[in-house]
Structure formats: C-alpha cells, structure tokens
Amino acid sequence: MTNPFRRRLLLAGATFAAATTTGLARAADPEKLRIGYQKSSTLTILLKSRGELERTLAPLGVAVSWHEFTSGLPLLEALNVGAIDLSADVADAVPPFALAAGASLTYYALEAPSPTAQAIVVRKDSPITSVAQLKGKRVAFAKGAGAHFLLLEALAREGLSIRDVEPAYLSPADGRAAFENGSVAAWVVWDPFLAAVQRQAGARILTDGAGLSAYRRFYLAGSPYAARRPDVLTAVYGELQRAGEWVRKNPGPAAQWHAPLIGLDAATVEAANQRRSYRVQPVDAEALAEQQRIADAFTQAQVLPRKVVVADSPVWKPARLG
Template sequence: MISRRQTLGLLGAAAATALLPSIRTARAAASELRIGWQKNGVLALAKRRGALEKRLADQGITVSWSEFTSGPPLLEALGAGALDFGATGDVPPLFAQAAGGHLYYVGTYRGSPAGSAIVVRKDSAIKTVEDLKGKKVAFKRGSSAHNVTVKILRKSGLQIGDVEALDLSPPDAAAAFKNGSIDAWSIWDPYLAIAQADPDTRVLSTAQGIVDSYSYFLANAEFTDANGQVIVDVIDELAKVGRSAQGKLEETIKELSEITGVPEEITRVTLTRPGADLGSVSTITDDAASYQQALADEFFSLGIVPKQLKTGDIVWRPKAS
C-alpha cells in the first residue's frame, strides 16, 4: 500500500517533471506505463494476471504499479505527471480538472449502486437519513462517497451543510466508525461489504435508485497524446480481463479475495450486487460523458467544485483506424 511519504514522493517527482518540459518530450515514445490502482476490480485482476505486461511487451513497454486507498490522491499524481493511468469513481476527476491536472477520461465501467451506502452503528439513535442532521458524517472529500452523501441527503430533504462532514480516508474512517467518534460513514465496496459483515453495523441507505454507479479510467494527457495506441490497447485488454472474470465469477471471487485479503464470502457480496458487472469496461460512452457533465454542473452549483467545468473538454476518444 502506498504511504503518505511515497505519495508525496510521486507528487514531488511530478513537480520536477512539470519544470522540465524536455523530460516530458523525452517520454513521448513510452517505455513504461505507470499505473495507479486501488485494491479492487478489473485493474487488480489485470495486475495479478500480468495481463497488461503481456499485452504491451511487444511494444517494449514495461508496467509499474502504485497503490492508493482512494481516488483523489491518485488523480493528483496522475494529473501532475507522476502516473500515466488509473481508475477512480465519478467525483475525483472533477477536482482534478478544476485543479488544472493534465488528464483525460479514456474509459469507463459500471458498478452496483448498492455497493455504496451510508452506515451507522446498530445501536445508533439514527433511524432515518433525516436523523443525520447535525451529526458527524465521514467520507473522503472529493471521492465518489462525496456524491453519494450529497444525493442521499437530498432525497431526504437535507443538504450537505446540514451535517458535520468529516474528510477521512477509508482506513481512518473505518477506525473512527469502530470507536464511535463519528455518527455515520459514507463508503463504497469492499469497505462497505466488510462493514456490513459486522453485526454492529446497520445500513442507513444505499445509493440504489439514487445514484448511478459510473467509474472512470483516466490517463495523463501528455502521455495519451503521445501514446494513444497504448491507451487503446490497455482499455481493450482490461475489457477482456473483465469479461473473462465475469464469466467465471466463482474463480474471480477466489482470485480477488487473495489479492485483497478480504474473505471470499465478503468478496462474493461485492461481485453479486445488483448491476455489478466486471465486463462493462469500454471507452467513454455518450451516457458516461453526459453523466459526468451533469455531476460537474451540480457540484459547481453546490459550491463543492470551485469552477464551472466542461468535462467534455477532457474526454478522449480513440482516432478512427
């Protein structure tokens, strides 16, 4: 797992790269693909199987991996040029674009909305979403859980300002939830499934029927402009890995469990939720692009994202062959 020091090292390297355009130019013909990943999903499976290494070997490209626990720091590194490719939920790219990160949306995949939720402790006096007013609700600011929290609160007539929002990474929020220093936690799988397995946890509301579950593959803009075929090959290979994994779900459950250390029974929960589909990887679809623009507009209107964004400006589509 990448440490805070390692993340700062990546960003420091990126800052140095930003000051040396000649180095960026030298990387035009890629010899390495640097991937930021979180310990779940298709990227985790591809890493374990060496799928991308095999696909890119004939082009003389090696693959290196850096692990993150959430999307915001991953995209910081990617947008600054310290990484070339990564995957996150829907909200992190908005903050990365607003911060001027040099990145593109290059692919998308769908998950289960039931894989995101706000949870409370079983004995909590909080019985409905409305009861969250004035309470401490933890989520990683700028993550997909931020969007889920906004939408779940809104459905019950509340705004994000009606709760005491605490910006905590999943591991820190898990500890705070366990020791009772927060009232509620907004989180995604596999953290959600792990929390649900604890009999002292109660789901207050999932995102089912409230939030569409789009996630995105993003790539550094300079890398993509110079190596578009590499991105095409990577998305194609990830789609193959996803379809294969979805078609052999029991084998995939075991494999992902070994990768993550999450027990098989919990991994099974995450992969069999309604709408979960590892085989949904594709280049950016019109629906995914429209969803992201609507989300950007909403978060700007709420004052969460500091500027109006045109997400279509950084949607990358492969050139017709």
C-alpha cells in the same frame, strides 16, 4: 607510419559505427507504458499478475512498468505531470478534482454503473431508519469522495442539505472506528469497506446509490499519450474488457485471488464484487453528464476550488465505435 588523415578517417568511422550500433540498440528497446494503479484496481492488478498485457503489447514494441498509488488523486496528479501514461480505474469523484487543478486528461474507458457499491449505513441497533432522521446528526465520510456526493444527493432528496448534518471528514479506517464506537450516527462508504462493515459489524443500509449516484469508475490517460498512441489504448481497452468478463464469470476464484492483496477475507471480497459491474465500456455522454453534476455539486459545496467544464476534456473511443 599511419597517415594522420587516415587515422582521423578510421576514428570517424569507428565513432560512426559505435553510434549506429547504439542507435540500433536503442531503436530495438521497447517503449515503456507506465501504468498507475491502486489496491482497489481489480482489473488492472489482474492483468499485472498474469502478464497478459505485456504479451499483447509486445508486437507494438511496448513494455509495461507498474506504479502503485495509495489513492486516486495522487495517481491523476502523476498522470498530469507525465510521471505515468495511463491510470487504472478511479472513482467517479476523482477526475473533477484533477480537472479543477488544471490537469490535461483524456477519458478512455469506464466501468458501468455500480450504484449499490456505496451506501449510507447505521449500526444494527440504531433507531435511525431514514436519511431524513440524520438531520442534526454527525455523519462520517471522506471529503471529496463519491461517498460525499452520495450524501449530498441523499440529503437533497429529503429536502435537506449538508448544513443540516454535522460532517465528520474521515478516511475509511477512521470512519470505521468512529462508526463502531458510536461517535458518529452514520457512515457513508464504498466497497469493499461497505461489505466488510456489513459482514463484520452487522451495519444496516439506510440508502445506497440507486437513483442517486451511479458510481462509475473511470480509466484515464495523459492527453499527450492518448493522442500519440491510440493503438496502445485500443490494446489496453480490450484486455480490460476480457479481465472484467473473467471476474464476472468466476466470482469465487476472483475473490480468492484478490483477497490477500487487499487484506480481506475472500467472502467479503466476493460480496463486494457482486455489487461492482466490472463491465468495461466506452465513456458516453450520460457518464460525462454525471461527472459534470458531481463537479457542480462540489463547486457549490465549496469543495472544488473552481468551476470545472468536463466537456472540455478529450474522450477516446475504440476505433470500431468511431
């Protein structure tokens, strides 16, 4: 007959062994890096399609899960609540809205300015030849987008304000329809929608962002994750730089690869890509200063609910830059 104490000892030993085995298995499981992206996130989607990021992160004990979003603000909201760890690029107008909502975000990279990748356009037969002639006219744009900021700056350069035009707050799809049926005099939009309306409808540019809006695209991280895993940010940053170099050196193949994913023809995508820098760089003081100008412009226009101080947000930099 087995001694009761011995039975308890054997049971405790088995329980400890099982717990130890489970613990070791869990320790061996890779940590998940959750990345949010959009269809416009060219470089991130390129990494996803090639599996290069997974290979780079494997020695760090990190696996990757990918999460698609329809637009930038929900992506950053998910980042703030901890549903994802890193965001792919978002347009420059997006972070101020997330910060106004109290998000704790860290800027970790940007794509160098691409000011010609957004513009104010009119139809090819329009009599309008200058931004000043938009006074009193109906102008379509997405409220709170970079296009909105571009319009504010373009009007200000002519001594006008948003009160001097009739805003039509429309999504890109609805803006294109309104533009083509003549219910708006002008449309403010970004690539690839800009390239599409130029190529397919002969739209004419009144002004692009040159000298008005730099149109940088920012990569962000949840601040707790950025503080905990700077090694992962270093790895992701390097892969993004390499992806950008490939797109710049291979414009044709890059467009052929990306076009089916966003539902456009390759020629339109290539035209759009020629206006986007795809140069991944550290976030610098000049970029943050424009983020503040965007935030201030939207606060003054009563688009943002409160004042945002961009300098309060952490900025990660590659170790070699200090």
